[in-house]
Amino acid sequence: MxxxxxxxxxxxxxxxxxxxxxxxxxxxxxxxxxxxxxxxxxxxxxxxxxxxxxxxxxxxxxxxxGLKSKLSKKFKVTTNSKHNYLIAENVLDRDFKATRISQKWVSDITYIQTKDGFLYLTTIIDLYDRKLIGWSLSNTMSADDTSLAAFRMAIKNRPIEKGLIFHSDQGVQYATKKFTNILASYGVIRSMSRKGNCWDNAVAESFFKSLKTELIYRNKLIFKKQMESEIFQYIEIWYNRKRRHSSLNYKTIEEFNNQNKIYKNVA
Structure with missing residues (x-):
């Protein structure tokens, strides 16, 4: 040869x-x-x-x-917007970009089915780095167990900056006087999506889509205790630490914040 x-x-x-x-x-x-x-x-x-x-x-x-990422499925809206509480204007107006931490937070609630009933997951995301800074997993849809519990976690993890916009849908958990009074006490600006318009809160909806695609739909139905552990692992170990986010140019949240050097003592 x-x-x-x-x-x-x-x-x-x-x-x-x-x-x-x-x-x-x-x-x-x-x-x-x-x-x-x-x-x-x-x-x-x-x-x-x-x-x-x-x-x-x-x-x-x-x-x-033959490798494909898991496909998504549609899921139902859980919040109840049929109430007599005051609805806020859509101040956020689909502007999902933030130039600093605690400038814009978005929140939403979804249900998760288990073998022994439903769990309700409430989340709060900082639009600056897309970190899930507050969340609550509950057995009820009361404001104490959902919006208030998640907000308490969020303010422990990050300081509230002047002019912070808090955006959600029109659900009663976000409109009740107890919750709105707490927002007012911190000087937070309320913002709400238009009725039935999921695109007004697209980032929060996108998180639930990722959660249900990457965790819920790919597993068999499990009990609440096991689901609580799975959700904790997904949020705190996977999503906030390891997952690469397309909105951050496929960086992890830690890589994004290290690159921008925007804070040292903020969770």
Missing amino acids: SSYYKWKKRSISKKALKKNKLKQKIKTLYFEFKQRYGSPRITAELQALGYRISRVTVAKYMKEL
Whole structure:
């Protein structure tokens, strides 16, 4: 065999070996992150590890391997907007960008089915870094157990800055006097979505979509105690620490905040 063909054969073998190693790494990451990542986040993870690879190539290899991120399903709205409390204007007006922490917070409530009944998850997200700074998992839909409990956690984790906008839907948990009085005592500006318009609170809705896609729908029905543990792990260990967020240019929240060096003593 001529030296040219020997060289060509060796070259093809090296390329094939490199491709196989890369595909194996992609497969490892895919299952390491519990099948939650599609090609954009797998690409970001590889690049963070020092690989020089494009999203197109990753998508191609994932297709060859038969790897897909979990698909989403629709879920029902849980908040009740049929009440006589005062509704706030839509001050946020779908402006989901924030230039500093505690400038804009968004909140929402969803239900989670378990073997022994429903749990209700209330979340509060800071739009600056998309961190879930307050949350509550409860057996009831009362304001004490939902909006108030989540808000108490949020103000422990982050200081309230002057002019903070707090946005939610028109649910009674956010409109009741007890909750609105607490917001007023901190000088918080209330904002509410238009009735039945989920796009006015798209970031909060997006979190629930991710949660239900990446955790709830992919598991069999479990009991409340186990679900409480799963939700804690998802929020505090996965979402707030490890997950790469498309809104942060596929950085983790910690990487984003370290890059911007915006705070040291804020959770």
